[in-house]
Amino acid sequence: xxxxxxxxxxxxxxxxxxxxxxxxxxxxxxxxxxxxxxxxxxxxxxxxxxxxxxxxxxxxxxxxxxxxxxxxxxxxxxxxxxxxxxxxxxxxxxxxxxxxxxxxxxxxxxxxxxxxxxxxxxxxxxxxxxxxxxxxxxxxxxxxxxxxxxxxxxxxxxxxxxxxxxxxxxxxxxxxxxxxxxxxxxxxxxxxxxxxxxxxxxxxxxxxxxxxxxxxxxxxxxxxxxxxxxxxxxxxxxxxxxxxxxxxxxxxxxxxxxxxxxxxxxxxxxxxxxxxxxxxxxxxxxxxxxxxxxxxxxxxxxxxxxxxxxxxxxxxxxxxxxxxxxxxxxxxxxxxxxxxxxxxxxxxxxxxxxxxxxxxxxxxxxxxxxxxxxxxxxxxxxxxxxxxxxxxxxxxxxxxxxxxxxxxxxxxxxxxxxxxxxxxxxxxxxxxxxxxxxxxxxxxxxxxxxxxxxxxxxxxxxxxxxxxxxxxxxxxxxxxxxxxxxxxxxxxxxxxxxxxxxxxxxxxxxxxxxxxxxxxxxxxxxxxxxxxxxxxxxxxxxxxxxxxxxxxxxxxxxxxxxxxxxxxxxxxxxxxxxxxxxxxxxxxxxxxxxxxxxxxxxxxxxxxxxxxxxxxxxxxx
Numbered sequence: 001x002x003x004x005x006x007x008x009x010x011x012x013x014x015x016x017x018x019x020x021x022x023x024x025x026x027x028x029x030x031x032x033x034x035x036x037x038x039x040x041x042x043x044x045x046x047x048x049x050x051x052x053x054x055x056x057x058x059x060x061x062x063x064x065x066x067x068x069x070x071x072x073x074x075x076x077x078x079x080x081x082x083x084x085x086x087x088x089x090x091x092x093x094x095x096x097x098x099x100x101x102x103x104x105x106x107x108x109x110x111x112x113x114x115x116x117x118x119x120x121x122x123x124x125x126x127x128x129x130x131x132x133x134x135x136x137x138x139x140x141x142x143x144x145x146x147x148x149x150x151x152x153x154x155x156x157x158x159x160x161x162x163x164x165x166x167x168x169x170x171x172x173x174x175x176x177x178x179x180x181x182x183x184x185x186x187x188x189x190x191x192x193x194x195x196x197x198x199x200x201x202x203x204x205x206x207x208x209x210x211x212x213x214x215x216x217x218x219x220x221x222x223x224x225x226x227x228x229x230x231x232x233x234x235x236x237x238x239x240x241x242x243x244x245x246x247x248x249x250x251x252x253x254x255x256x257x258x259x260x261x262x263x264x265x266x267x268x269x270x271x272x273x274x275x276x277x278x279x280x281x282x283x284x285x286x287x288x289x290x291x292x293x294x295x296x297x298x299x300x301x302x303x304x305x306x307x308x309x310x311x312x313x314x315x316x317x318x319x320x321x322x323x324x325x326x327x328x329x330x331x332x333x334x335x336x337x338x339x340x341x342x343x344x345x346x347x348x349x350x351x352x353x354x355x356x357x358x359x360x361x362x363x364x365x366x367x368x369x370x371x372x373x374x375x376x377x378x379x380x381x382x383x384x385x386x387x388x389x390x391x392x393x394x395x396x397x398x399x400x401x402x403x404x405x406x407x408x409x410x411x412x413x414x415x416x417x418x419x420x421x422x423x424x425x426x427x428x429x430x431x432x433x434x435x436x437x438x439x440x441x442x443x444x445x446x447x448x449x450x451x452x453x454x455x456x457x458x459x460x461x462x463x464x465x466x467x468x469x470x471x472x473x474x475x476x477x478x479x480x481x482x483x484x485x486x487x488x489x490x491x492x493x494x495x496x497x498x499x500x501x502x503x504x505x506x507x508x509x510x511x512x513x514x515x516x517x518x519x520x521x522x523x524x525x526x527x528x529x530x531x532x533x534x535x536x537x538x539x540x541x542x543x544x545x546x547x548x549x550x551x552x553x554x555x556x557x558x559x560x561x562x563x564x565x566x567x568x569x570x571x572x573x574x575x576x577x578x579x580x581x582x583x584x585x586x587x588x589x590x591x592x593x594x595x596x597x598x599x600x601x602x603x604x605x606x607x608x609x610x611x612x613x614x615x616x617x618x619x620x621x
Contacts (some may be wrong), residue, residue: 006442013419014577015339029104032258034080034081041053042054043081043083049165052065053085054083054085055083061330064328065286068324072087075087075088075093075342076088086490089350089526090355095538107169108503109126111238119284123550127145128421136238142246151591152262155166175288180544181223186372189257189258189259189267191208191252191257192257195348196246202396203228203229203232203235204228204229204230204275205228206536208226210226212535220332227239253280258488263406265539274577275577277385277578277579277580278564279618280563280577280579281545281619282548282603282620282621283561283579283580283603284561284580284582284603284604284605284618284619285551285561285579285580285582285617285619285620286617286618286619286620287358287582287584287605287616288616288617288618289324289327289615289616290327290613290614290615290616291310291312291327291329291613291615291616292327292612292613293320293329294314294316294318294320294613294614295311295314295316295318295380295610295612296314296315296316296613297314297588297594297609297610297611297612298312298313298314298317298594298595298608298609298610298612298614299313299314299339299340299341299506299594299595300312300313300339300340300341300342300594300595300608301313301342301595301596301597301607301608301614302342302343302344302597302605303324303344303356303597303598303599303600304344304600305346305600306600307324307599307600307601307602307610308323308324308325309321309322309323309324309330309367310322310323310606310614311342311343311354311356311367312342312608312614313338313339313340313341313342313356313357314338314339314612315338315339315340315475316338316431317334317335317336317337317339318332318333318334318335318339319332319333319335319339319342319356320332320333322385322614324468324616331367333356335356335358335359335363336358336359337359338358339356339358339412340357340410340411340412340413340428341356341357341411341412341414342354342355342356342357343355343356343414343415343416343423344415344416345416345420345423345438346418346419346420347419347420347421348415352366352368353365353366353420353438354367355414355416355423356368356595357412357413357414357425358411359410360406360407360409360410360411361404361405361406361411362404362405362407362411362423362425362436362574363402363404364402364403364404364405364438365401365402365403367403369401376503380465394406394407394408394434394436394443396428396441396443398452403441404442405436406434407425407427407434407594408432409427409428409431409432410426410427411425411426411427411428412426412428413425413457414426415458415459416459417455417459418459418461420555421437421438421439421460422435422436422438423435423436423438424436424458424459426454426457429453430450430453430470431453431454432445432450433445433447433448433450433454433457433468434446435466435468435479441495443558443616444476446466446468450473452470453470454468454469454470454472454496455469455470455471455495455496455497455498456469456496456497457469458496458498458499458500460476460500460501460504461500461501461502461504462504463504464478464479464480465477465478465479465504466479466483467498467500467507469490469495469497469498469509470495471492471493471494471495472486472490472491472492472493473487473488473489473490473496474487474490474498474509474519475487475488475493475508476488476521486520486521486524486525487525487592488507488509488525489525489526489527489602490509490511490517490527491517491527491549492511492513494511494512494513494515494537495509495510495511496510496511496512496537496538496539497509497510497538497539497540498510498539499541499542499543499550500543501543501564501566502543502545505516505520505521505522505566506519506520506521506566506574507519507521508541508542508543508550508552508564508565509541510537510538510539510552511537511538512537512538513532513537514532514533514534514536514537514538514556515530515531515532515534515537515538515542515555516530516531516532516533516534516552516575517529517530517531518530518564518574520573520574521574522570526571528572528574529576530579530620532555532574533552533560533578534552534554534555534558534560535556536554536555536556536590536592537555538552538553538554539553539554539555539591539593539594539595540552540593540594540595540596541553541554542596542597542598543564543598544598544602545598545600546601547564547598547603548565548566549561549562549563549564549565549579549598549603550562550564551596551597551598552596553592553594553596553607554592554593555587555590555591555592556587556592557583557585557587557593557609558581558582558583558592558593559581559582559583559584559593559596559605559607559617560578560580560581560582561579561580561581561582561605561617562576562577562578562579563575563576563577563578563611564576578588581605582605582615582617583608584607584609584615584617585609585610585611585613585615586609586611587592587610587611588610588611589610591610592609592610593607593608593609593610594608594609594610595607595608596608603618603619604616604617604618604619605617
């Protein structure tokens with residue numbers, strides 16, 4: 001102790017110049033990151049702003065020799081901030097040992113425990129206890145009486161504990177956490193209750209509930225005789241009672257129960273927002289005219305390119321030409337067989353050549369030419385002369401200003417190319433599809449061996465491609481390269497009609513199951529939209545050439561008009577909005593509206609029905 005005191009005294013009596021010199025030798029860079037000087041030659045600056053150079057580092061060999069020669073090397077630590085090695089003293093080693101062992105570094109209390117507390121006074125009091133300590137308090141009794149009266153007046157009243165909002169930390173996202181992980185441990189979920197007995201489980205049910213037959217999965221009735229009892233004491237024991245209870249115990253033991261948070265969402269809010277039909281005008285919504293004159297059901301209608309004339313074919317073996325504006329019948333052609341389909345040639349001004357499917361022949365005629373007196377006789381004779389063979393090309397025959405293209409069977413449908421020189425014909429039953437050229441009067445069969453019946457065929461509006469529709473698929477054939485381009489999967493076995501959009505990349509298909517399928521060929525070969533809006537089968541579908549409209553005609557005697565906007569942007573899908581359900585026909589013999597077609601320039605729609613009438617629907621304007 002004397003030595004330590006004398007050393008401390010010598011340090012106090014050291015001269016000020018020596019103390020300044022020792023401070024100047026220390027590093028004075030301050031609390032700055034050492035990485036700033038890692039690539040420099042100095043480690044900081046002194047009080048006068050001069051650089052403090054780094055000390056020379058020894059190589060690995062000298063470092064190894066120092067470790068061997070110096071027995072106190074293990075107590076040396078390199079101080080990177082001071083750029084020197086520091087030797088740890090014994091006191092510092094003892095302090096490090098205590099800190100690592102979790103012991104107090106300093107001995108605050110010493111070796112002996114001393115206390116300055118005074119000894120308690122153990123003298124017992126000699127005074128007597130006052131009487132008030134043994135008598136119930138009068139004021140406490142009054143306070144209890146007030147509480148009882150308040151609870152009698154308001155039994156639900158409870159003393160709410162005032163909670164200080166600053167009592168402790170709170171979770172910031174407490175309300176957004178998962179209910180399953182909110183509580184620690186396993187959450188108890190009550191078991192589902194067993195089903196209550198019904199009238200069928202009664203031992204003596206009312207008479208109207210005593211059913212002796214049940215319906216199985218196949219819809220067949222099974223007789224199940226039962227006995228009924230007039231008293232509960234006469235009911236025998238239930239045989240499968242133990243088995244049912246065992247199965248319920250297995251369900252409660254093995255089947256996990258999970259609490260799911262149900263979202264109360266309105267189903268209408270999940271539907272995509274659609275524009276109002278009032279914003280999508282014009283579209284046909286009102287019946288304006290009716291075309292009367294046919295004696296049997298009208299199976300086909302067609303409008304010329306000018307929009308002035310309307311052709312109609314009927315099973316009464318006549319074809320009529322109507323004036324659209326006045327509903328007046330201008331021409332009438334009578335044939336020996338029913339007229340199953342009519343169409344205008346798009347070329348030659350749009351109204352100079354018409355075609356009709358009469359029996360096993362396609363009739364081409366000029367509807368504005370003056371008919372001869374023996375026109376009907378020549379037409380019937382040409383149709384009845386005979387038909388072409390299956391393998392041979394159909395002959396072209398001209399009589400009395402009419403051109404007849406004979407086929408191997410009854411022709412049910414024809415469609416013209418947009419240039420007006422080609423048309424495709426479909427034989428009833430779908431066994432034969434042929435392409436005809438008017439300028440050369442030549443015909444060519446597309447498929448030599450056709451096994452699958454073809455339901456519809458039409459040309460692509462822009463490219464040399466043909467759509468061939470079967471009961472379950474839509475094929476796209478390239479007529480120039482004579483190869484299959486794409487195959488669209490319609491699904492099921494009920495496709496009846498087809499129509500192509502003016503852009504050529506979208507197709508609608510109608511089926512006998514009442515469904516309409518929209519195909520976007522840029523998107524997929526599967527349907528983009530499937531709409532089951534008709535109660536009966538779809539007989540005809542049509543696109544408007546100018547407006548974003550399309551329509552479907554069905555045997556439920558309705559015509560549905562829909563908005564179908566196709567965008568040029570490939571990232572945006574087609575917008576389909578139902579607009580109007582048109583009712584102007586009555587169903588006869590399970591047939592309603594058989595055909596429909598749009599006006600070429602106006603938002604008008606023509607429909608042909610089994611009630612022998614043709615209806616024209618116009619917009620409000």
